[in-house]
Amino acid sequence: MPAIRARRLFDGRELLGERVVHVEDGRIAAVADRGVADLDLGDVTLLPGLIDCHVHLVFDAGVDPVAGLAGATDEELLDRMRDAAAATLAAGVTTVRDLGDRNFLALRLARKLSVIEGPEILAAGPPITTTKGHCWFLGGEADGVDGVRAAVRERARRGAHVVKMMVTGGEMTPGTHSHLRQYGLAELRAAVEEAHAHGLPIAAHAHAGAGIADALAAGFDTIEHCSFLTEDSAEPDPAIIARLAASDVIVSVTAGMVPSDQPPPPGIARRIPGILQSLRALYAAGVPFVIGSDAGIGPIKPHGVLPHGPAMLVGLGYAPLDTLRAVTSQAARACRVADRKGSIMAGFDADLLAVEGDPLADVTALLRPVAVFRMGRRVR
Template identity: 45%
Template sequence: MHSGLHALRAGHVFDGGEVRGPGLVLVQDGVIRDVDFTGAAPPQHATVEDFGPDGWLLPGLVDAHVHLCWDAGPDAVAHVTSQASGTVLETARAAATSALHAGVTTVRDLGDRDYLAVTLRETVPETERPEIVASGPPITTRGGHCHFLGGEAEGAEALRAAVRERAERGCDVVKVMASGGNMTPGSSPLHQQYGLADLRLIVEEAHRLRLTTAAHVHAAQAVEDVIRAGFDTVEHFTFFSADGVSLREELLDEVVRRGVFVSLTVGTLPGSPVPPAVAARESALWDLAAKVIASGARVVPGTDAGIVPAKPHSVYPHALAELARAGMSNVQVLRSATAEAAEAVGRGGDKGVLRPGAHADLLVLGSSPVDDIAAVMDVRAVYRAGHRVR
């Protein structure tokens, strides 16, 4: 299918922005050549795949926050830290396959070990895995959140060197632990790890090297500093406090004003237990998510897939159902999961859209996700770089 012209036809198309009627997408050499809504017949020399009047053609989905090296087991930290590199690479490969079969054709990996997400991208053909936007090990303080992944750096010189190393290793994005987190003994999400000057330095160096930036952040003061430092995406955005969850409205207003992407952590297998720190604040976190969505902030879904059993690498469709429950219309959810998320991870225009010149990563559903967002689980086919993988 790579070299020949291939025509995909369905009764409905969502192009990353709008819902359209019956359409035809022409694919050749892994790229979309044309998208036609006129009802014209496909070119005579094209092979045709017709998904019928009930079928839906969409861009492949984009998950803004995954951890491919983490196995979604009962102790994912032990697995990613203690197993041999070859074993962890196999974990990442299986995780990538699982995501791809769920319709996720692009993932942003925000924390691996030994740059294994980059290795995976270099060693597995693109048609057998999602596009991988990689950060390498997250930059963190000594003994800080996820220090066991090998990204410890403190002080201006060490931080600049850390950013440069990621550029040299082929990373696309710099991930920084601006606050502590729940997965690391001795670390607290209430505590800030880097001050404003360090955060600014990291962003400046990353942008100079044409890398994007993502900040893990829970505590309110860390949220403020991350926004002021100019990070491209804010991960989690939870406003954890000793009392629970305390949204600072002026910071949400600033995020909206600046057009910063908020990668909300969504997507849990229904009925699965979540980490205690999250469970204790769950209803407050959903209230917060609803306020962030209602504000008009640029929200994209990031599952954090891999970190716990409730977040397997196939969990993304559940994330979309959760965004709908938090107040997004189904069409907004689809935009958020495609064109918006692609832009957030630095792949705007190439991914998340059905238009000439874009990459031929497509998802085919058997029923309408506009009528019921759960239709994203009704997967009929997945195409990656023009190649049918499911």
């Protein structure tokens, strides 16, 4: 039975001292505070493998990911997605929630990928959107109550792990707008009801305050982005934030990017101060949160970018401990895999990440992986 020793262990909730983690048949068999180790990793912190709650493996992280998608066959896209999955795993991200692909390719990849080739993929398939709505080109157009119910049923039939719905428009699709709603409340409630009837969680892409409020009222399980965008800025709404804090919804904040000399598009640049204000306001109110990187949507969002997310939030005043929980145990809860991922304890999957030093003292330690294990097999 392989045994791994680390100077410190973050079990998904708290930072502990030296521990020896025993692994058997891809799962954690025991966690001991002493004993003989087959592998002594030295002065590192061992954490659960990170969980990215929002990625798009189908996008190539290029300057125009939509154009890169349009000219590719499904088989070509699958090859690219394999590379994206490998890069993600190498960064210490052992589980991802893919919230938008074309032709259910992420589901196909999830069924083909071996444990040493990439993270576990929890896939939504094409996001449900209005005709010519945000990301319509992925193939998820559905209108009206009956249309969105049928779309949810199709995803359940195909084996999706989660449903994704575009409550507001987005920045990647000409003709749609992040500050405007795409669906009425009746359609949103129908989608939620249908998803829950099939045992599926449902995630809302929502930027505008009105869209966030609708997603909350309709009963979505997670709200992605939650940025409170207006036409020219971003303005957090204290009343909506208070309702979020009092609810069971988990907000998936979009955080993590690689440094770049390229300025953001003007429409985003002028909204950045308000977006940062929204992130601070959500945290100050105690809204439960996880981190979704949105990996794949541009050059500053390469696959495997999630470890940059906690540092960004700590820079905004978030406690390092809360950001670590947001990419481990809290993320597992949001993704409905908290019975086997996101924590280091007996019976859980042996998805593990070892980083230099102490990430509570310096959260950028997540950017310095020493070892990565997927189902007990070392892949880095």
